[in-house]
Amino acid sequence: MGSTTPGWLTLPEDEFQERYRPARNATSGYLHRVLIRALGPGVAALPSDDALTRKPLILDLASPLPPRLRFYVYQATQHPSERQQGTFKIQLSVGVTRDGQPASPKEKRRWFDRADNIRPIAMGYHPDWNLFILWDADLHDMNGGFTFSKNVQTPPEIVWAALAKDISHGSRRLRGGLTETIVAARPHRLVEALNLRIDLSNEVMCEGLF
Known part of the structure; x- marks a missing residue:
């Protein structure tokens, strides 16, 4: 990181x-600061204060992480009204059009930005549990992209296992018959969780789903 370390x-x-935690909904500025604090020395260069307020956040990273990742970080919530009781979820709201332009709320479909070959990471953070959840971004915008405010969910047992063991992963069936492996981790295991997330996503691509 740079020579000047923010307080x-x-x-x-x-x-x-x-x-820094907002009284109600988590802001991008808060979520991105939580992310950077969790990654610690894995962050090679701190983004500007302005970049911290915008989604997605591109971070320059140090080994063993990839040189750069594009983070889509949302507040993870748990709602009893979900079809599977206790399910944790995020709602995807930010993306680009098929030709790479920022997608307005009026756009019916959107995709994660992969400009400059920077991998997108779809992530939720639950402030009460101090836990990160990492989904497979490739599975959630393959082919036709995703709709504004799309729910992305994880079964509660993956979260409970991470709270008990600091890191966990498990599977969930998606529409169309695909199976997604989801990773969850406490902050001090986030670097490990990110590398696991990337390895699992690469395995799916190698299986020929894309």
Whole structure:
């Protein structure tokens, strides 16, 4: 990271949450700061304050992570009204058109941005549980893309296992017969979880689904 370290990066966790966690819905600025704090020395260069407020966030990273990743970080929530009780979810709202232009809310379909060959990471963070959930971005915008505010879900047992063991992964059936493997992890295991997420996504691509 750069020579000037911002104060939010070195605050004790309780103090950081007290100062930066919004009273209601998590902002991009908060979620991105949580992400960077979790990655620690895995972040090679800090983004600007302006970049922290915008989704997605591109980060320059250090080994063993890829040099750059594009993070779509949303607040993960749990709703009893979901078809599977206790399911955790995020709602995808940001993407680009098929030709790579920013998609407005009026666009019916959108895709994760892969400009400059930077891999997108679809991620949720649950502030109450202090836990990250990582979905397979490739599966959620393959072919026809995704709709605005699309629900992306994970079974609760994957989350509970991560809370108990710090990191976990498990499968969920998607429409069309595909199976998605989802990864969940506490912040101190996030680098490991990201590499696992990437390996699992690469395996799916090698199986010829794309």
